[in-house]
Amino acid sequence: DAGVTQSPTHLIKTRGQHVTLRCSPISGHKSVSWYQQVLGQGPQFIFQYYEKEERGRGNFPDRFSARQFPNYSSELNVNALLLGDSALYLCASSLVPDSKQFFGPGTRLTVL
Amino acid sequence: AQTVTQSQPEMSVQEAETVTLSCTYDTSENNYYLFWYKQPPSRQMILVIRQEAYKQQNATENRFSVNFQKAAKSFSLKISDSQLGDTAMYFCAFTLGGSNYKLTFGKGTLLTVNP
Numbered sequence: 001d002a003g004v005t006q007s008p009t010h011l012i013k014t015r016g017q018h019v020t021l022r023c024s025p026i027s028g029h030k031s032v033s034w035y036q037q038v039l040g041q042g043p044q045f046i047f048q049y050y051e052k053e054e055r056g057r058g059n060f061p062d063r064f065s066a067r068q069f070p071n072y073s074s075e076l077n078v079n080a081l082l083l084g085d086s087a088l089y090l091c092a093s094s095l096v097p098d099s100k101q102f103f104g105p106g107t108r109l110t111v112l
Numbered sequence: 113a114q115t116v117t118q119s120q121p122e123m124s125v126q127e128a129e130t131v132t133l134s135c136t137y138d139t140s141e142n143n144y145y146l147f148w149y150k151q152p153p154s155r156q157m158i159l160v161i162r163q164e165a166y167k168q169q170n171a172t173e174n175r176f177s178v179n180f181q182k183a184a185k186s187f188s189l190k191i192s193d194s195q196l197g198d199t200a201m202y203f204c205a206f207t208l209g210g211s212n213y214k215l216t217f218g219k220g221t222l223l224t225v226n227p
Contacts, residue, residue, distance in 0.1 A: 033213070042116075042203050042217030043157070056214050090157060098213045103149075103157035 002027070004093050004104035012110045013081050021076045021107045025093030031055070032074040033101060034066055035090040043090055049074055050097045078109075086111045114139045116206050118218035125194045126226050132179075133189045133221050135204030142166075143209035146180065148189045151220075152200040160202070163187065165209075194225045 005024045013019050025032050031050040035043035045058040049068035063079045072093075078085055088108050092101040115138045125131035137146065148160040163171045163180050170178050175195075179188045191198055204218040 031213075033215075035215070040219075042205075042219050043215070045214045045216070048214060058214070088155065092157075092215075094213065098210060100159060100162070101213060101215065102159075105154075105156045 004091055004102055006089075006091050006104040006107050008107060009105070010108045010110075012112065014112050015081055015083060017081050017111075018077065018079050019081060019109060021078075021089050021091075021109070023074045023076070023091030023093075023104060025072050025074070025091075026102055029093035029095050029102075030072050031094045031097045031099075032068055032072065033092045033094070034074070034076050035092065036060070037088040037090055037106070039087070046076070048097060055097050081111045083111050085109065114141075114144075114206055114208070114216050116204050116216055116218040118204055118221050120221045121219070122222045122224070124224040124226055125191075127194055127196060129194055130190060130192050131194055131223065133191075133202050133204075133223065135187045135189070135218060137185050137187060137204070137206050139185070139206065139208075141208055145207050145209065146178075146187045147205040147207075147215070148176070148178070148187075149203045149205055149217075150198075150200045151203065152197075157203075161189065191223075196225050196227060199223060199225045 033048040034046040037043040047066045048056040052068045068074045088106045091104045146163045175192045201220045205215045
C-alpha cells in the first residue's frame with residue numbers, strides 16, 4: 001500500500017508569492033494534518049482536517065489556509081510568503097482524528 | 113498549554129550498546145498520549161513507540177522501550193542493541209486524548225550510532 005504522498009518535493013519561491021502544497025493520505029484515511037518544521041526544530045501543528053472540515057488550527061497567521069477534498073486529499077496554501085516561512089512542511093494522515101498519524105516525506109519550501 | 117522538552121540536543125552511542133533519550137512534558141490533563149518519533153536523514157517521520165497515559169505498564173517495541181514516570185512527567189526512550197540504522201533525529205511528542213489529535217513536539221535529539 002502507498003504511504004502518504006506529498007508534492008512537490010522541493011519548492012523555491014520569492015517573498016510575497018503564494019504557494020500551494022499537496023498531500024494524498026493513505027487509502028482509507030479520512031483525516032489529514034499539516035505541520036511546519038523549521039530547520040533544527042520539531043514540527044509545529046498548523047491544521048487538522050477531517051471529512052472536509054477543519055478540526056483544529058495551530059498558532060499560525062491567516063496567510064495559512066487549507067482545505068480537504070472529497071477524496072480526502074488536502075492542500076495547504078500560504079499567501080504573501082515571508083522568509084520565515086522557509087521550512088519543511090509535513091502532512092500526516094490518520095483513519096480518524098484521534099488515531100495514529102502516518103507522516104509523508106514532506107515538501108521543502110525555500111523563500112528567497 | 114502543553115509543552116515538551118528534550119534537554120539533549122545530541123547524543124552518540126557505539127553500535128550494540130544501549131542509549132537513553134530524555135523527555136519531559138507539562139500538562140494539567142489526565143487523558144493524553146506520548147510518542148517517540150524517528151526522523152532519519154531521508155526525513156520521513158516514523159512512529160517508534162506510543163504510550164497511553166492511563167496505562168501504568170511501559171510500552172515496548174522490539175529494541176525500543178520507554179520509562180514512563182507520570183508523576184514526574186517524564187518519558188524517556190531506551191534503545192537497546194543500537195544499530196547504525198538508528199542514526200536519526202528523535203522527537204518526543206504529546207497529544208491530549210479526545211477528538212483532536214494535535215501533536216506537540218519537542219525540539220529533538222540527534223542520535224548518532226558509531227560503528
